[in-house]
């Protein structure tokens with residue numbers, strides 16, 4: 438796929454890319470020079486009133502970048518204190534250290550002053566254990582003094598693989614990284630610990646930026662070719678008929694939000710399947726969305742004989758968990774795509790094996806858990822701290838033979854074949870009641886139009902974010918649903 442800029446590269450894959458660059462003739466020391474220069478430029482650009490740079494250098498190549506940045510900042514006229522541990526002999530970091538004529542002081546040999554900026558070049562990709570007490574004390578000192586931190590590659594203490602701190606960790610104002618983002622830059626809390634991200638080219642050829650375990654930033658090129666298209670030959674039935682299974686009288690709004698979003702995502706027709714007691718209440722709210730009274734499995738089975746029904750959303754405001762399981766079984770048997778959300782997911786807490794068995798074969802189940810629902814369904818995965826959110830979503834996708842949209846500020850979309858994407862640019866005001874129902878409806882609308890599940894997952898999350906941006910801060914879920922457009926913003 439020609440979207441290297443959207444590839445997320447784990448620290449170990451980055452190490453291999455680095456080695457491949459050097460093996461192909463790229464000067465490794467030149468890479469370090471370029472990295473250090475970007476860091477110095479970031480400091481100068483963002484802190485024009487800097488009084489002193491405190492450059493903290495670790496023992497590896499991250500520290501090497503720090504030695505280069507210290508030299509360049511000093512040459513630019515900024516007073517610099519260089520602190521750290523001497524680098525291992527013989528490597529690029531040792532050469533960078535030797536070329537910097539500022540004394541290398543002990544890590545604690547300085548006192549914060551107004552106008553300081555800390556350059557954190559202690560550990561990057563090579564962090565392999567929690568930072569010890571000396572680093573913890575340093576991090577505390579910087580935090581207590583409120584000194585801004587510019588981190589090199591990653592805030593020291595943050596895992597670039599998982600996005601979780603391995604122990605004490607800097608809170609950066611800016612993080613300068615090289616060649617490709619790592620998962621830890623976009624997964625929470627890593628994204629927040631990085632502050633503003635700067636992805637810089639240091640001269641590693643693009644053809645070498647590959648991974649045998651690719652994870653992508655959610656990006657239009659992942660799904661654009663599979664988006665439903667419009668043509669003059671189409672009629673409403675050829676654009677798919679989405680059915681949203683509605684709950685009882687008291688909680689019908691959630692299904693309406695999903696239905697409206699599904700219609701706006703391009704499904705030709707959308708119907709609510711409503712329990713008889715709630716039909717009149719729903720009817721009072723519906724215009725373009727149609728309705729069918731469906732009270733039990735028998736009436737649903739009869740309706741499923743209509744093979745124009747092409748996709749289903751089950752869960753928002755549904756209520757009755759036993760009924761949800763029964764309905765889900767029928768929908769699974771019908772062979773058509775299903776989005777399970779909210780109560781549709783909770784219905785299978787402690788029964789994920791049953792759910793996986795219902796949907797074997799082609800991938801046509803999509804589940805959209807938020808953190809709490811994910812924990813309920815997959816307590817073992819959720820409790821395993823060695824796993825990243827991407828690892829968890831992938832494992833869940835395999836267990837269910839489903840596309841998993843694991844929601845949050847760092848929504849992960851994963852398929853059972855291992856494909857995975859992270860969406861980290863959705864506006865935070867999506868965190869409002871009913872917003873997840875809208876997402877489930879968009880996904881249902883795209884699946885009902887025949888879009889393959891992984892691509893539909895990526896597109897749904899992107900369209901949801903676009904709708905949020907269009908609706909603006911302070912929006913309600915009604916406004917979000919009304920802002921969905923079936924093609925992404927330019």
Ligand SMILES: NC(=O)C1=CN([C@@H]2O[C@H](COP(=O)(O)OP(=O)(O)OC[C@H]3O[C@@H](n4cnc5c(N)ncnc54)[C@H](O)[C@@H]3O)[C@@H](O)[C@H]2O)[C@@H](O)CC1
Nearest residue numbers: 455469472497498499560561562563564565566567568590
């Ligand atoms: N990937 C690339 O293409 C480039 C990488 N560069 C830099 O190189 C860095 C990676 O360098 P390294 O692999 O040397 O790794 P690091 O410099 O991140 O750290 C490695 C050293 O730190 C020690 N260490 C790890 N965790 C520790 C802890 N908690 N407490 C104490 N010591 C600890 C290790 O034992 C090792 O000696 C990147 O983060 C980046 O800053 C740049 O020089 C430019 C090129």
Ligand SMILES: Nc1ncnc2c1ncn2[C@@H]1O[C@H](COP(=O)(O)OP(=O)(O)O)[C@@H](O)[C@H]1O
Nearest residue numbers: 807844845846864865867868870871872873874
């Ligand atoms: N801080 C945030 N930034 C961006 N998106 C968020 C944030 N918090 C939640 N979201 C998104 O908002 C939606 C909320 O869904 P959900 O938790 O199911 O809410 P509800 O059940 O009220 O509809 C999800 O798509 C989630 O990814």
Ligand SMILES: [K+]
Nearest residue numbers: 560589591593
């Ligand atoms: K660092």
